[in-house]
Amino acid sequence: MEVHQFGSSGSSVPVIGQGTWQIASNDLVVRTLQRGIDLGMTHIDTAELYPGAEEVVGKAIRGRRDEVFVVSKVLPKNASRRGTIAACERTLKKLGTDYLDCFLLHWAEEPSQIREAMVALRELVWAGKIRAAGVSNLSVAELEIAVEALDDVALSCNQVVYNLFDRAIEDEVIPWCSANGVAVVGYSPFAGMSDASPAQRAVLARVGAVHGRTERQVTLRYLTRTSDLFAIPKASSLPHVEENADSTEFELTEADVAEIEAAFPR
Numbered sequence: 001m002e003v004h005q006f007g008s009s010g011s012s013v014p015v016i017g018q019g020t021w022q023i024a025s026n027d028l029v030v031r032t033l034q035r036g037i038d039l040g041m042t043h044i045d046t047a048e049l050y051p052g053a054e055e056v057v058g059k060a061i062r063g064r065r066d067e068v069f070v071v072s073k074v075l076p077k078n079a080s081r082r083g084t085i086a087a088c089e090r091t092l093k094k095l096g097t098d099y100l101d102c103f104l105l106h107w108a109e110e111p112s113q114i115r116e117a118m119v120a121l122r123e124l125v126w127a128g129k130i131r132a133a134g135v136s137n138l139s140v141a142e143l144e145i146a147v148e149a150l151d152d153v154a155l156s157c158n159q160v161v162y163n164l165f166d167r168a169i170e171d172e173v174i175p176w177c178s179a180n181g182v183a184v185v186g187y188s189p190f191a192g193m194s195d196a197s198p199a200q201r202a203v204l205a206r207v208g209a210v211h212g213r214t215e216r217q218v219t220l221r222y223l224t225r226t227s228d229l230f231a232i233p234k235a236s237s238l239p240h241v242e243e244n245a246d247s248t249e250f251e252l253t254e255a256d257v258a259e260i261e262a263a264f265p266r
């Protein structure tokens with residue numbers, strides 16, 4: 001599994017991680033997450049919003065806390081200064097750990113909320129409860145507010161939607177993040193895949209055949225083609241997690257990228 005520096009956090013994080021939205025709560029899911037960890041997908045993304053997910057992640061990482069990079073998120077409605085700190089404590093309890101690798105504001109409803117949440121994240125970093133501070137679903141203007149409010153603590157990541165059918169972040173968010181040392185974590189990497197046209201699928205299959213990879217693996221490789229990009233697919237079966245884990249350690253050529261972008265225009 002390829003690992004890259006996670007923004008300016010100083011951590012090396014696998015390019016492909018594991019999402020947990022709408023994850024079921026059963027032993028198979030725990031085993032699937034553990035298999036993903038075994039295969040190097042140690043970046044595990046969860047949130048207080050996802051019912052039961054933090055508890056499931058807690059079961060999956062029990063006894064192997066040092067191997068994983070655990071990320072959770074506070075809801076905007078809880079993201080006052082005190083509310084963010086309380087949300088972090090609840091999340092730590094559900095995960096059965098005493099620190100998070102990164103804690104994110106899930107999205108923002110207004111600028112003052114970003115400022116308040118970032119002040120809390122900064123305090124949590126200094127208190128050792130979280131190792132890095134991040135955000136999710138923020139525009140460039142909002143990212144600038146976050147950076148300013150974090151003051152001497154670096155903004156590690158912006159977690160945003162990124163898939164072949166939604167490449168909007170390529171316009172402004174990715175360039176800004178690259179220039180400012182902020183990792184871009186793309187969520188819902190497979191959204192829209194089931195509606196891909198035969199022609200679109202043929203492009204992914206053709207590129208995949210050259211590299212000995214599947215359409216999903218080519219998709220994940222495209223979405224993580226530069227060093228600032230990470231992806232967090234959610235999988236709830238062993239075949240899916242194994243397929244996703246084998247999506248790095250090959251390079252798309254410029255011609256591959258051009259062909260994919262022509263088939264999935266912005």
Ligand SMILES: NC(=O)c1ccc[n+]([C@@H]2O[C@H](COP(=O)([O-])OP(=O)(O)OC[C@H]3O[C@@H](n4cnc5c(N)ncnc54)[C@H](OP(=O)(O)O)[C@@H]3O)[C@@H](O)[C@H]2O)c1
Nearest residue numbers: 019020021136187188189190191233234235236237240243
């Ligand atoms: N920050 C935010 O606002 C936000 C929003 C949405 C999502 N997220 C995060 O991003 C994660 C991923 O996004 P997502 O859950 O929306 O969707 P996704 O990862 O794009 O897609 C998940 C779907 O793809 C299937 N799948 C996974 N691997 C596959 C494979 N190799 N072959 C075929 N199908 C495969 C899964 O099926 P199975 O489950 O049956 O394996 C599931 O139906 C979330 O779980 C969450 O952690 C964050």
